[in-house]
Amino acid sequence: MILVTGANGQLGGDVCDLLRAQGKRFLGVDVDELDITDKAAVDSFFAAHPEIDSVIHCAAYTAVDKAEDDPARCYAVNAEGTKNLAKNAAHCKFLYVSTDYVFGADGDEPLETNDVKAPACVYGKTKLLGEDAVRQHCAQYFIVRTSGVFGEKNTNFIATILRLSETHEKLFVVYDQVGAPTYSRDLASLLVQMIETERYGIYHAANTGECSWAFLAETVLSLCGKSTTVVPVTSEEYDAPAKRPINSRFSFRSLDEASFSRLPPWQDAVRRYLDGQGLLKE
Template sequence: MRILVTGVKGQLGHDVMNELAKRGHTGIGVDVEEMDITDAKKVNEVIRASEVEAVIHCAAYTAVDAAEDQVELCRKINAEGTENIAKVCKELDIKMMYISTDYVFDGEGTRPWEPDDERHPLNVYGLTKYEGELAVEKYLDKFFTIRIAWVFGVNGKNFIKTMLKLSETHDELNVVDDQIGSPTYTYDLAVLLVDMIETEKYGRYHATNEGLCSWYEFACEIFRQAGRDVKVNPVSSDEFPTKAKRPHNSRMDKSKLTENGFTPLPAWQDALKRYLEIIL
């Protein structure tokens, strides 16, 4: 297959391109220089010229706190940019995969979120990703919406890299313990995304590595596996205020993956181990 991948400079886009190549697919990678997704004319030109059978849309504005002040820019990229792609995919009758987020939910309660649960975002980033989902659903039947959470990969910044960097200058850290979710390794996720794009099993899905933890537990495991002697103190979100509100509950129901014959991602602790072997 010929597949266009947006956001190839990011953690996920980078790994998706590698996975496509491994399987003999032709990945056409674009970032803002090749295809500014906010420019509808450019999106139309590039997708048509590349003669692809599918688009995996990884590009996004992901600076969650900055988004609270940059609402229009965030919306332009996450909602309007996604709509621009969806429109062209509809005209060409090709598949589209949209990478979304657990932030489309309000993060309340303790029940795992199911793919078709009502969406009530609690910050600007989540709202614009939700608007992107709506655009995809408005124009397309042949779509995959994949919600992910707590992402880490070799390319770009992430929580693991932040913790390791802090461990060089701190022997004690405070990390929130009242936000629960599942870390997601982009290498593992890329395998699943390519598995999915090869099928016609369309719809909304949740995809994270298996197992749950708090950010505090995640930090403890990072330092344990990396052999760093850092004392981690569990604190509440109230003690660690951020500009954008964060969901307390990012548990995701992933049973739809196995129901449709897809292989779930490995345990997050295993993913962390393989990741640290690469970056350390």
């Protein structure tokens, strides 16, 4: 039996949809059924469900800028919440979804899984502590770092750009942070495949190719036939509350070495996402 946390979120929701479609036995929970920060509740939940043998942990505090003003809550969910699950799931396969924000890299070289971690924001620091908890308590772990997740089940960068384009003629978007966005459906498909294997380890998984946030915004607006223009700005000019890495380019060496397929190109993923919502005009 697979436990999926964050079942109402973008990624967790898609993981549950896929497991359902494949007829797999799983339990999908979100904060209303299981608040992972409540240690006693997590202990009781696992005691009541001894059939759980795998966990796909997608729940997280994901409001990156808000976390700078609410570090305690972000830490409680991402670090302590993950520890509560990992301790109870020491006998399980444990798949933890992490982030490019555990890195704080400049430069333009693809990030290898074992590159230096230097998270520059609260969210990144707490997600890295989550990774540590998983490595400490679970022997059969997969840590999958992803970036820029977009999906139908929650708001995300693309949805925000399209919403703002309704009321703005110009949008200021950073051009000096480069990585790749990730369609939650594509990632869900990899995670569901991964949990069936024993190819444990640390992986990077995003749609392939690379782009800046500004280029992604321009692409989306153009595909949707919007006239709003994108004004590219530096991270310093944009001055978001949370500092993000300049370089989020992933190396997919570990996926290749373990014979997992890379995700499709990001342009293809964005088109499928927009098309699915009837937004594609091109």
